Amino acid sequence: MAINVLHHGLATTIQDLGRPGYFHLGIPIGGAMDRYAMRAANLLVGNDEGAAGLEAVFLGPKLEFTEDAVVAVTGADMPVKVDDVLQPGWTAFRVKAGQTLSFDFLKSGARIYIAVSGGIDVPEALGSRSTYPIGALGGYKGRALAAGDVLPVGQARAAGKGLTVDESLRRKPAEPAALRVLPGLYWDRLTDEAKQSFFADEWKVAPEADRMGYRFRGGRKLSFVDRDQPFGAGSDPSNIVDSCYPYGSIQVPGGTEPIILHRDAVSGGGYFMVGTVISADMDLIGQLQPHTPTRFVEVTMEEALAARAEEGKRLEALRTAIATSA
Numbered sequence: 001m002a003i004n005v006l007h008h009g010l011a012t013t014i015q016d017l018g019r020p021g022y023f024h025l026g027i028p029i030g031g032a033m034d035r036y037a038m039r040a041a042n043l044l045v046g047n048d049e050g051a052a053g054l055e056a057v058f059l060g061p062k063l064e065f066t067e068d069a070v071v072a073v074t075g076a077d078m079p080v081k082v083d084d085v086l087q088p089g090w091t092a093f094r095v096k097a098g099q100t101l102s103f104d105f106l107k108s109g110a111r112i113y114i115a116v117s118g119g120i121d122v123p124e125a126l127g128s129r130s131t132y133p134i135g136a137l138g139g140y141k142g143r144a145l146a147a148g149d150v151l152p153v154g155q156a157r158a159a160g161k162g163l164t165v166d167e168s169l170r171r172k173p174a175e176p177a178a179l180r181v182l183p184g185l186y187w188d189r190l191t192d193e194a195k196q197s198f199f200a201d202e203w204k205v206a207p208e209a210d211r212m213g214y215r216f217r218g219g220r221k222l223s224f225v226d227r228d229q230p231f232g233a234g235s236d237p238s239n240i241v242d243s244c245y246p247y248g249s250i251q252v253p254g255g256t257e258p259i260i261l262h263r264d265a266v267s268g269g270g271y272f273m274v275g276t277v278i279s280a281d282m283d284l285i286g287q288l289q290p291h292t293p294t295r296f297v298e299v300t301m302e303e304a305l306a307a308r309a310e311e312g313k314r315l316e317a318l319r320t321a322i323a324t325s326a
Helices: 035-044 192-200 279-285 301-325
Strands: 002-007 013-015 053-057 062-065 069-077 080-082 085-087 092-095 100-103 108-116 150-152 177-183 203-209 213-217 239-244 249-251 259-261 268-271 273-277 293-298
Touching: 035 053, 035 069, 035 108, 035 279, 035 301, 177 279, 177 301, 192 293, 203 293, 273 279, 279 301
Parallel strands: 177 293
Antiparallel strands: 002 062, 002 150, 013 053, 053 108, 062 100, 069 092, 069 108, 080 085, 080 100, 177 273, 203 213, 213 259, 239 268, 249 259, 249 273
């Protein structure tokens, strides 16, 4: 089976759950920005959670199916249609050979996830089918999709239409968005005033928000404790001697605009890091549109671990709900 790409949307790529294990070599973990939505879409169509699907941002693709398939679309609210007939989101539905899958304009959120029974069957690169465009690695020829591409689909398991994810299990960002942050190794570089303002101010997602990182604007400029810059750190007080960047870390070049490093971010550099967004909230970032008001919320390690456990329970509830409905 194959899927013909009639229109690529805005930035549609093949993604799975990523390729961990190569960050020390400068190759990011990659994979779906909203891993929960990707897992849900795969489970709905009978795939393994880590099967490859499509991630589309702001504008969906137009796809023609050459054989019958079961499809699910999760993530952002972007109405999905089969031959111009609306289909429910977060629900498995059938697409027949010759029919076309398309999308209306985005209503909320930022990224949708399209899973097809059998999964997108492109070759693996370093153990993953995820697209890393900057490195021309994985996915379809190492790039975003283009009109005329033909996507191979793997052997489907038995999957029926009608499976759905209950509203209570569909996690969406609050308004304003709240991102929990664990202060980091360089927290002591900030003045007391800057520490207070970073969490007190309301920030907004900047237009420069993509798979590498999300930039935020609108808060007060951060001030730094005076010191003699160490050798190799540069002259700006926001510079440090080159260090590793954890996934989710928040760098603040010049102390002005925080940038949360996401799935395709670089693994190290010389910018100060104020802290790290906890793992439980990283999926939410992928659904934030530009200009979304956002607050950073300080948490302790104990609170971060508790939040991770809660997300684990949500995922297990999702698995159970779909398995018992199948």
